[in-house]
Amino acid sequence: MLIYSSANPINTGAIGVFDSGYGGLTVLKEIVRKLPQYNYIYLGDNSRAPYGNRSFETVYHYTLQCVQWLFDQGCPLVILACNTASAKALRTIQQNDLPKIAPNKRVLGVIRPTSEIIGTYTKNNKVGILATKGTVQSQSYVIEINKFFPHVQVEQEACPMWVPLVENKEHESHGADYFIRKNVSELLKKDRDIDTILLACTHYPLLKKKIEEYVPVDVTILSQGEIVANSLADYLERHPEIEQQLAQFAHRRFYTTDDTADFDSQAETFFGEPVHSEHIDL
Template sequence: MRYDMPGPEPAQPIGVFDSGVGGLTVLRALTARLPGEDFLYLGDTARLPYGAKSPASVSRYAVQCARVLADQGVKLLVVACNTASSVALPALRENFPGLPVLGVVEPGARAACERTDTGRIAVIATESTVRGGAYHTAIRRIRPNAQIHSLPCPLFVALAEEGWTDGPLVEGIVQEYLRPLFARFGEQGPDTLVLGCTHFPVLCAPIARVAGSGVAVIDSAATAAAQVAEYLDQAGLRRGKQANAEERVRFMATDGAGRFARVAGVFLGQDLTPEQITIVDL
């Protein structure tokens, strides 16, 4: 069902949704880059992870999440989930024709193409994102001759959500994933590594150490925030910094306010309480 909306206005909030808490890395980058904007964040914690779901299910869930945010009058929808960004953008744009929709795959792919010198680009993501080939498609659209290899890293999600973001155990798991992935490129290896899941930036330190100084690590959260800022400026929708006002964020989840608040500290860099999380029913 199409959801017709009036044109967006600068004073409206920005809507951000993810399958759970990983998208909080995108929210963190957005609030840092866009002081004064209001944000609504929705984590679909009742149905996570999206990474192992079918494309049809992910698209259906994404439309349901978007409807919650659209009902609250957002001016822009940020799909802070690589899996949903890889399969659900067409469904979102069809169902919400008046609502601008931005994902995290395209800005990550663009940043990788701008950074690489050799065209050898590695991608780590969820199973669904890798299976769908969204990064391959987006990168080759910009750089047709790029050599791309990708690998699903499901344990990274579990590590991030448990708050295990560094140390010998984490570094050992990172090595187990990256060693065979990098070997696919031959002796020279890749020169660019895309973190194709919004959980992965909290593991950036051990990932960067294992990858080595010759590999540029692309954070899809940071690149998405840069694209949002660029879009708002071009569309005349940036609210700008407000005098005597901090950025304001409202948090929603579909289940588990207590766990959401506990895990959010790892991704958002600030403590939340369960009372700050509104549970919504999709």
């Protein structure tokens, strides 16, 4: 059983941002750009990544551990900047765990903010999702988009090689073209009228330029970072009881469950500036 402990005074009032690895840094990058005044803690569970092929129960267990750790640091709000964690763990944490361990804190994900607006981008109500196997199997985007835009038809394609390409810094290589072309082609075969494609993994923005080479020029390609940042700004305006708990010193701290040197080397690719992380054990 998780025990809720006292907050770390150094980190108290920060917005927690969690991902299984590095990809959530593309979301944090956009959040900081939109809301630079707040303090942020980023936690990457790199020692247990990737989450994409793990079971619902395992992803839930790992995600809850990381959320609890961020709560213990004093974060009143945690963003799951991970599509797999949002798909497989968010609802259970919100409905079952928060009332018991931290009823005054909040956990938000990346799927709902995207689903709420994606229907405004498509002109012919045909949307494609490029994601990890875990996110596709969860059907989370299909379910959530249908709630807001029941007339929108959603097709999905799992891209199991894309995350390894990015994390091995092969995303700009000629070798990446084969897998990108293959997966994009498979998605468009399912419906040639798709006019909006969502990159439903936080690693995929680093592949966007190559993806654009294999889709028609009139197809809109959406990344999640800016969408989530705008949604968070709106959320804080609507929930002053949370916003008033946030520290505004523009401090950022980065933590990883794996090797810090490796994390810092990879993180700069995703975050766009040098990162200096600290190691934690969970």
